[in-house]
Amino acid sequence: MKIALFATCIVDAMYPQxxxxxxxxxxxxxxEVIFPSGQACCGQxxxxxxxxxxxxxVVANHVQAFEADxxxxxxxxxxxxxxxxxxxxxxxxxRCGDAALKARAEAVGAKTYELSQLLVDVLGVTNAGEQxxxxxxxxxxxxxxxxxxxxxxxxxxxxxxxxxxxxxxVADLPEADQCCGFGGTFSMKNADVSSAMLEDKAKNIExxxxxxxxxxxxxxxxxxxxxxxxxxSNTTTLHFAEILASTMAEPVSVTGEVFVGKGGKR
Amino acid sequence: MSGVxxxxxxxxxxxxxxxxxxxxxxxxxxxxxxxxxxxxNLRHATHTIRDKRIKVVGELPDWxxxxxxxxxxxxxxxxxxxxxxxxxxxxxxxxxxxxxxxxDADEANRxxxxxxKEQDTTEVVKVKSMATQEIGLNEYLEEQGISAFExxxxxxxxxxxxxxxxxxxVPAIHKNRTEVRDIFLAEMPNVDPNLTDxxxxxxxxxxxxxxxxxxxxxxxxxxxxxxxxxxGTLAVVESEGNGRMCLTLPETLITVMGIEKLLPAKEDxxxxxxxxxxxxxxxxxxxxxxxxxxxxxGDGPQNVHLVMLDNGRTAALADKYGRTALNxxxxxxxxxxxxxxxxxxxxxxxxxxPGPIGAILSPLLTGIKSExxxxxxxxxxxxxxxxxxxxxxxxxPEILVHLRGEDVDSRRGEKKLPSQMDLMMKGAQxxxxxxxxxxxLEKGLPLGKLxxxxxxxxxxxxxxxxxxxxxxxxxxxxxxxxxxxxxxEHQSEATTMKQEK
Ligand code: SF4
Numbered sequence: 209m210k211i212a213l214f215a216t217c218i219v220d221a222m223y224p225q226x227x228x229x230x231x232x233x234x235x236x237x238x239x240e241v242i243f244p245s246g247q248a249c250c251g252q253x254x255x256x257x258x259x260x261x262x263x264x265x266v267v268a269n270h271v272q273a274f275e276a277d278x279x280x281x282x283x284x285x286x287x288x289x290x291x292x293x294x295x296x297x298x299x300x301x302x303r304c305g306d307a308a309l310k311a312r313a314e315a316v317g318a319k320t321y322e323l324s325q326l327l328v329d330v331l332g333v334t335n336a337g338e339q340x341x342x343x344x345x346x347x348x349x350x351x352x353x354x355x356x357x358x359x360x361x362x363x364x365x366x367x368x369x370x371x372x373x374x375x376x377x378v379a380d381l382p383e384a385d386q387c388c389g390f391g392g393t394f395s396m397k398n399a400d401v402s403s404a405m406l407e408d409k410a411k412n413i414e415x416x417x418x419x420x421x422x423x424x425x426x427x428x429x430x431x432x433x434x435x436x437x438x439x440x441s442n443t444t445t446l447h448f449a450e451i452l453a454s455t456m457a458e459p460v461s462v463t464g465e466v467f468v469g470k471g472g473k474r
Numbered sequence: 475m476s477g478v479x480x481x482x483x484x485x486x487x488x489x490x491x492x493x494x495x496x497x498x499x500x501x502x503x504x505x506x507x508x509x510x511x512x513x514x515n516l517r518h519a520t521h522t523i524r525d526k527r528i529k530v531v532g533e534l535p536d537w538x539x540x541x542x543x544x545x546x547x548x549x550x551x552x553x554x555x556x557x558x559x560x561x562x563x564x565x566x567x568x569x570x571x572x573x574x575x576x577x578d579a580d581e582a583n584r585x586x587x588x589x590x591k592e593q594d595t596t597e598v599v600k601v602k603s604m605a606t607q608e609i610g611l612n613e614y615l616e617e618q619g620i621s622a623f624e625x626x627x628x629x630x631x632x633x634x635x636x637x638x639x640x641x642x643x644v645p646a647i648h649k650n651r652t653e654v655r656d657i658f659l660a661e662m663p664n665v666d667p668n669l670t671d672x673x674x675x676x677x678x679x680x681x682x683x684x685x686x687x688x689x690x691x692x693x694x695x696x697x698x699x700x701x702x703x704x705x706g707t708l709a710v711v712e713s714e715g716n717g718r719m720c721l722t723l724p725e726t727l728i729t730v731m732g733i734e735k736l737l738p739a740k741e742d743x744x745x746x747x748x749x750x751x752x753x754x755x756x757x758x759x760x761x762x763x764x765x766x767x768x769x770x771x772g773d774g775p776q777n778v779h780l781v782m783l784d785n786g787r788t789a790a791l792a793d794k795y796g797r798t799a800l801n802x803x804x805x806x807x808x809x810x811x812x813x814x815x816x817x818x819x820x821x822x823x824x825x826x827x828p829g830p831i832g833a834i835l836s837p838l839l840t841g842i843k844s845e846x847x848x849x850x851x852x853x854x855x856x857x858x859x860x861x862x863x864x865x866x867x868x869x870x871p872e873i874l875v876h877l878r879g880e881d882v883d884s885r886r887g888e889k890k891l892p893s894q895m896d897l898m899m900k901g902a903q904x905x906x907x908x909x910x911x912x913x914x915l916e917k918g919l920p921l922g923k924l925x926x927x928x929x930x931x932x933x934x935x936x937x938x939x940x941x942x943x944x945x946x947x948x949x950x951x952x953x954x955x956x957x958x959x960x961x962x963e964h965q966s967e968a969t970t971m972k973q974e975k
Contacts, residue, residue, distance in 0.1 A: 217906060219956065220912070220956045220957055221915075221916050221919060221951065221955050222949065222951055224952055224954065224956035227956040228956065228959065241958050242641075245957075246908065246909040246910075247905045248905070248907065248911070249912070250907065254899060254902065254906075255879075256878070257878060257895070258851075258877075258880075259899040259903075260879045260883070260897050261886075262900065262903040263698070265907040266903060266906040268907075269907045269908055273909060284883040303795075303879070323592070330843075334919055341795060343935045349666070354857035355858070356553050356702050358857070358858035358861070358862055359858060360665065385859075387855050388861070389813070389855055390855065391854070391856055391857070391871070392856075393895070394852065394854065395941070396938050397852050397941075398500050398503060399942065399944055400500070400941075401500075401508050402854075403945040403946075404507055405814075405817065405855070406946070406957045422880045433949070434942075434947055434948055438933075439947070455675045
């Protein structure tokens with residue numbers, strides 16, 4: 209299958225290793241990955257902050273970039289960006305009175321998948337240890353991000369994939385379905401409330417004794433990881449794609465320069 | 475009859491009364507977050523109701539279908555509101571009821587107060603009602619020398635405590651029982667001075683106090699949960715029985731109801747009587763459901779009035795993307811699951827309607843331009859828990875985003891100096907509207923390291939981003955973006971291929 213990678217702006221700029229891990233996983237399964245070079249951002253930050261006029265060219269750019277190449281499906285390692293592409297793009301185009309863009313956005317949205325959705329529903333991966341050779345001998349807990357959980361109905365896809373990784377120990381996170389408090393510009397506009405939510409999330413994560421909290425959205429993980437780092441916690445965050453990409457021969461290095469925190473007790 | 479409904483007014487009239495907030499949400503939230511007792515009470519209470527709701531909702535195999543049916547009925551009501559209102563008016567009037575139409579809070583207050591004065595009394599008993607809170611009826615009546623006694627236990631606690639409700643269903647949710655006992659001891663006439671905080675004893679004290687009021691009041695004021703167009707029937711759903719006392723004992727009954735509360739026919743109650751109690755209190759059924767249709771000679775109130783309240787509802791109805799907010803049946807499920815509400819409590823929302831529904835309903839009713847109300851649509855992380863819980867499937871996150879758009883557009887229209895946020899969004903628009911631009915910007919990533927400390931973390935950001943770094947670090951950016959890495963990888967591939975040729 210020819211798969212177009214939508215890296216998302218935050219992964220592209222801040223967490224390139226997450227995108228590299230995504231490529232690794234897909235190539236290991238024998239698929240061809242392409243990177244449509246016109247891509248930038250899904251426009252979610254603009255839309256969610258109410259800047260619809262500013263969002264329109266961003267959305268138009270995404271649609272255009274993902275129309276430029278021929279491919280079977282597009283994938284992003286982010287539930288919220290995929291939710292934006294699928295649900296918000298058509299609504300925004302309609303609101304701005306651009307019916308043609310709406311139809312094009314719907315077509316791109318229909319071909320776009322979140323990583324675990326693609327792996328489980330399309331590529332039939334149910335056992336990462338066996339099918340991907342994933343190996344990650346650490347104690348991990350998992351936070352399901354809101355948009356993946358509620359807008360995309362990902363269910364336990366990410367968690368089940370994590371549990372099937374060789375050598376891993378997955379600890380249940382108390383109150384897992386509670387929002388971590390990120391919410392894009394919410395964390396700036398209502399910083400106090402956001403911090404209070406983060407505090408509870410961090411407490412729950414630490415109560416599991418895991419050295420890492422995994423998830424499927426780089427932005428939530430940056431927020432959670434940033435909070436853990438500020439309190440000098442031994443726990444840090446890591447995207448589930450990187451855990452799936454980790455093998456015995458090529459273990460993921462979790463002490464890389466862009467990680468917040470010391471990288472846990474490893 | 476004081477007027478005839480003429481269909482939708484050509485210009486939407488926005489609502490007033492207790493819908494306007496006077497402090498922006500972030501400031502109010504900051505203050506409320508400091509109240510640790512309130513936060514603990516609230517966390518305990520909301521989590522208990524949450525668990526109960528999930529349990530009883532799980533018992534129904536057709537819960538999703540019920541939600542769909544509820545949403546469909548309400549959408550149908552909103553699409554045919556003028557015709558349904560006329561049908562209701564005809565049937566209500568034919569049964570001896572009298573209808574009054576009120577455009578806004580002020581008109582509604584005057585109508586109710588005049589009706590009470592006609593009965594030559596200065597005391598009324600009240601059934602808990604959001605509509606009368608919205609218009610500030612109790613305060614208005616007080617100015618007119620009329621005392622209104624709340625008879626719902628929680629509402630009574632709030633009233634005696636000179637406090638404001640913080641939840642639409644459990645107005646005293648922010649108080650624990652020791653606090654309740656202290657309020658009773660200080661404010662309730664003839665209370666046993668040895669009263670303890672045992673819930674049973676507290677309830678008995680309230681009961682005795684209220685019984686005296688029920689038996690002496692000539693006039694009762696209520697709200698309504700539903701109005702059935704096909705028969706002109708009104709319905710109140712409650713759990714204590716105080717409502718039924720008010721609805722049956724006094725001579726005069728005045729109901730104040732938002733015009734959106736209509737249901738086409740009595741069969742529709744079947745769906746809503748399942749959706750409402752399970753969503754609100756986590757009960758299979760509420761203990762008391764009272765239905766009344768006009769006047770029955772020799773039985774119950776002989777003067778039956780209904781004030782139909784607009785107060786911004788037609789304006790909300792005119793908003794294509796926001797109108798489903800009027801489908802709300804005030805069950806409070808959304809606030810019980812909201813992580814923001816759980817931490818700030820209802821007072822932070824500064825309006826009669828707190829929580830997720832308040833964050834959309836208040837600005838819809840008052841217009842987004844009104845004062846501080848424009849800060850309400852931002853009081854959410856858009857986590858979507860409210861949408862999941864809502865029995866009539868109101869897509870609250872989508873309406874929040876829509877209203878944020880309205881707010882930004884309205885400020886844009888006023889041509890104010892651009893805020894920091896405006897400038898940031900403009901800059902991001904440039905970066906995000908082409909792969910080339912973003913690529914260029916990413917070339918500067920290594921510079922980000924300068925802002926980071928030795929531990930490769932950024933600990934303080936300026937301006938509007940400062941809030942982020944109050945409790946979080948930001949990692950120093952990588953030396954190379956994914957885009958650059960990809961280009962290099964694939965360029966070298968291309969070069970190798972060329973060399974091999
Ligand atoms: S918005 Fe939905 S969940 Fe919230 S109070 Fe209204 S009906 Fe209940």
